[in-house]
Amino acid sequence: MSNNHFRIALAGNANVGKSVIFNQLTGLHQHIGNWPGKTVEKAEGTLHFKGYTIDIIDLPGIYSLSTFSIEELISRDYIATEKPDLVINVVDASVLERNLFFTLQLLELETPLIVALNQIDMAKKKGIIIDHEKAEKILGVPVVPTVAVSGKGIYGMLEKAIGVIEKKRKMVPLKPRYGQEIEERIEDLVILLSKIQLRYPARWVAIKLLEEDREVEKEVLAVSPEIVATAEKLRGELEELHGHSCPTVVTSERYQVASRISGEIQKITEPLKTPLREKLHRVTTHKILGYPIMLATVLTVFVAIFTFGDFTSALLGDFFFGLKPAFDSVLGTGIVGELIWGGVMEGIIGGITVALPYILPFYFILYLFEDSGYLSRVAFLMDNLMHKMGLHGKAFIPVMLSFGCNVPGCLGCRIMETTRERLLTAFVVTLVPCAATSVIILGLVGAHVGIEWALALYIINLIIIFVLGRIAFKALPGEPTELIMEMSDYRVPHMRTVAKQTWFRLREFIVMAFPLIIAGSLVIKFAEVMNLLEPIANIMSPITVTWLGLPLMAGIALIFGVLRKELTLIMLATLFAPMSLADAMNPVQMIVFTLVAMLYIPCVATIGALVKEFGWKKAWLITVFEIVFALLVGGIAFRILTI
Amino acid sequence: MELPLTALRNGETGVITSTDFSSEREQRCRHRARKGWRKHFMVARFAKRLADMGLTPGTKITVVKSAPFNGPLEVSVRGSRLAIGRGMASRILVDVER
Numbered sequence: 016m017s018n019n020h021f022r023i024a025l026a027g028n029a030n031v032g033k034s035v036i037f038n039q040l041t042g043l044h045q046h047i048g049n050w051p052g053k054t055v056e057k058a059e060g061t062l063h064f065k066g067y068t069i070d071i072i073d074l075p076g077i078y079s080l081s082t083f084s085i086e087e088l089i090s091r092d093y094i095a096t097e098k099p100d101l102v103i104n105v106v107d108a109s110v111l112e113r114n115l116f117f118t119l120q121l122l123e124l125e126t127p128l129i130v131a132l133n134q135i136d137m138a139k140k141k142g143i144i145i146d147h148e149k150a151e152k153i154l155g156v157p158v159v160p161t162v163a164v165s166g167k168g169i170y171g172m173l174e175k176a177i178g179v180i181e182k183k184r185k186m187v188p189l190k191p192r193y194g195q196e197i198e199e200r201i202e203d204l205v206i207l208l209s210k211i212q213l214r215y216p217a218r219w220v221a222i223k224l225l226e227e228d229r230e231v232e233k234e235v236l237a238v239s240p241e242i243v244a245t246a247e248k249l250r251g252e253l254e255e256l257h258g259h260s261c262p263t264v265v266t267s268e269r270y271q272v273a274s275r276i277s278g279e280i281q282k283i284t285e286p287l288k289t290p291l292r293e294k295l296h297r298v299t300t301h302k303i304l305g306y307p308i309m310l311a312t313v314l315t316v317f318v319a320i321f322t323f324g325d326f327t328s329a330l331l332g333d334f335f336f337g338l339k340p341a342f343d344s345v346l347g348t349g350i351v352g353e354l355i356w357g358g359v360m361e362g363i364i365g366g367i368t369v370a371l372p373y374i375l376p377f378y379f380i381l382y383l384f385e386d387s388g389y390l391s392r393v394a395f396l397m398d399n400l401m402h403k404m405g406l407h408g409k410a411f412i413p414v415m416l417s418f419g420c421n422v423p424g425c426l427g428c429r430i431m432e433t434t435r436e437r438l439l440t441a442f443v444v445t446l447v448p449c450a451a452t453s454v455i456i457l458g459l460v461g462a463h464v465g466i467e468w469a470l471a472l473y474i475i476n477l478i479i480i481f482v483l484g485r486i487a488f489k490a491l492p493g494e495p496t497e498l499i500m501e502m503s504d505y506r507v508p509h510m511r512t513v514a515k516q517t518w519f520r521l522r523e524f525i526v527m528a529f530p531l532i533i534a535g536s537l538v539i540k541f542a543e544v545m546n547l548l549e550p551i552a553n554i555m556s557p558i559t560v561t562w563l564g565l566p567l568m569a570g571i572a573l574i575f576g577v578l579r580k581e582l583t584l585i586m587l588a589t590l591f592a593p594m595s596l597a598d599a600m601n602p603v604q605m606i607v608f609t610l611v612a613m614l615y616i617p618c619v620a621t622i623g624a625l626v627k628e629f630g631w632k633k634a635w636l637i638t639v640f641e642i643v644f645a646l647l648v649g650g651i652a653f654r655i656l657t658i
Numbered sequence: 659m660e661l662p663l664t665a666l667r668n669g670e671t672g673v674i675t676s677t678d679f680s681s682e683r684e685q686r687c688r689h690r691a692r693k694g695w696r697k698h699f700m701v702a703r704f705a706k707r708l709a710d711m712g713l714t715p716g717t718k719i720t721v722v723k724s725a726p727f728n729g730p731l732e733v734s735v736r737g738s739r740l741a742i743g744r745g746m747a748s749r750i751l752v753d754v755e756r
Contacts, residue, residue: 078710078711079710081706081710110736110737110738111737112712112736112737112738113711113712113736113737113738116710116712226706227706259676259715260705262705262706262709263677263705263706263709263714263715266706266709266710266714267709267714267715267716270709270712270714270717270736274736296739300723300725300732302723302725302726303726305725391741394741395725395729395730395732395741396725396729398725398729398730398741398743399725399727399728399729399730399744400727407743408730408741497742497743497745497746498730498741498742498743498746499707499708499711499740499741499742499743499746500740500741501711501738501739501740501741502732502739502740502741503738503739504739
């Protein structure tokens with residue numbers, strides 16, 4: 016990098032205000048994407064400060080630099096191999112011990128470091144006073160108290176950051192020391208490791224070998240199997256001495272160091288009365304009161320999203336379809352005009368009116384909840400129920416919201432920790448009947464067959480979700496993870512950060528899903544204009560007519576459902592006109608049709624969301640599976656119902 | 659008295675004695691060469707994850723409450739509040755005075 020162009024990485028635990036600092040630093044100059052090949056969000060931004068251009072990268076919020084999760088692996092690889100000019104470790108001042116444990120690991124990685132002692136105001140309210148000058152002396156790196164939400168200390172932090180990068184001040188960073196018996200063995204390994212070339216500092220590799228870190232072990236094994244063998248022997252000795260597994264011993268001692276340091280630099284006085292946030296925590300996780308509060312909150316969110324969505328959707332729809340005459344006068348009503356309006360424009364309109372009005376409030380509320388801390392309380396309450404479908408508590412939010420629209424559900428899956436959990440949750444989410452599916456269920460079966468049948472379909476759907484969820488849980492490789500999460504204190508969300516997060520994610524969604532929606536609608540419109548729909552319906556007839564027992568035209572309706580599920584119902588009515596639905600289809604056909612429409616394919620916007628989160632391969636896998644599964648269930652239902 | 663974390667009453671505090679069930683069993687796994695390796699690996703990862711969250715042997719831990727319907731436990735450890743799934747919690751052994 017040139018003399019005035021730097022790279023700074025933000026690292027720290029989850030919920031320490033890292034993203035607020037990131038937003039304070041980068042303003043609107045951000046780019047949000049994924050890490051290459053991973054479903055982990057990568058946020059980058061640029062900052063101009065005193066003539067310097069600084070690229071800021073916000074690493075995922077993690078608790079350790081071991082390799083438990085992809086986030087941890089990504090963060091550590093980034094710090095160790097991409098070697099940013101500086102790492103700013105954002106620390107929650109009110110949970111010092113746990114946060115210092117992470118700081119110590121950054122020190123072990125021997126990366127240039129400064130510590131931002133964030134939420135120092137909250138700590139003070141909790142009766143925690145921290146001597147940051149003493150902390151600086153002990154840690155051997157600059158320590159800056161900050162209050163990210165108000166921007167306090169950010170300027171000073173940047174000045175110190177520049178100072179460290181330009182090496183204006185000599186400080187000797189702390190090297191965390193372990194007990195005698197561990198240090199001796201680290202020394203032994205360091206001597207061996209100094210003979211080979213590695214991308215990491217030798218002492219760090221030695222410690223990681225004692226911690227039985229698979230990734231590091233793999234790398235060392237490729238160069239020198241003897242070192243790995245020695246490490247295993249040394250681990251055995253330590254286990255003998257301590258009576259616990261070696262990784263536990265090392266981690267335990269590191270925590271002891273963190274505990275000692277935090278004891279030296281902070282003074283805690285218990286506040287006299289229980290603060291409001293504590294009362295709020297007690298009520299919202301209460302064994303009886305917690306549930307009605309959660310139900311009320313979720314319902315409110317639901318109603319809010321859909322009231323806003325329906326209203327805006329109708330408004331935008333009216334506006335855009337009002338443009339049609341103008342379009343017709345310019346392009347004419349010939350094939351070209353038809354294709355451009357019906358394919359491209361209606362695709363765009365569909366995207367704008369169907370997806371955006373629901374996704375925008377959804378994102379906003381999701382980030383609001385996440386930022387405030389309520390999300391983790393909901394996960395706490397719902398953990399057991401979600402276990403029944405192979406997920407854990409956190410999955411409740413995406414699943415719940417999918418009843419409205421699958422798209423935000425899919426996008427919400429990233430609150431899960433491992434790739435496996437994300438994929439499982441997304442799979443379950445795409446099976447949940449969304450609002451459009453409900454329109455079909457109620458509009459076709461509910462109105463013409465009977466409300467009890469509509470209800471039965473919902474129940475069947477829920478059973479399918481539980482059964483398939485469990486099967487996928489068993490079938491997917493990788494180990495199941497149980498809930499273990501920090502429930503950090505409630506706090507007032509930082510509106511500007513939430514708004515920015517909403518905006519950048521929304522923009523990302525538009526870029527990903529809109530081309531897909533437009534392409535899909537163009538293809539179908541093309542088929543319609545070229546009079547290909549009937550031949551296609553004929554080709555599909557072995558499935559639709561013979562296997563599912565549906566009228567021929569129902570196949571066309573199902574094709575349109577790919578764009579938007581409620582279109583299937585509208586298309587049915589149009590295709591059968593002037594016959595009414597009740598005359599064109601018998602009750603069994605209606606039930607089978609609805610069953611298939613309910614399960615058969617996530618709509619194109621949902622596929623777009625899946626592609627964005629998981630890549631083409633997994634998105635197709637889910638899509639194809641669900642089509643086959645829906646046809647299977649539909650055919651079986653047809654045979655059972657006609658007995 | 660040594661008990662699994664799940665056996666503690668609300669508000670009770672104990673000191674963690676083991677997070678990996680038993681080192682003895684783990685060592686047996688290790689010697690059983692390949693067959694037991696995967697299992698050992700899982701056990702080790704599990705303990706490591708708990709340790710990373712600050713649940714190491716010798717640490718004081720307080721059970722605040724547990725979620726209904728066999729839900730997770732809310733615990734207070736190292737000045738922070740954690741939720742731990744019940745299955746996980748049942749494998750943490752604590753020493754408690756009664």
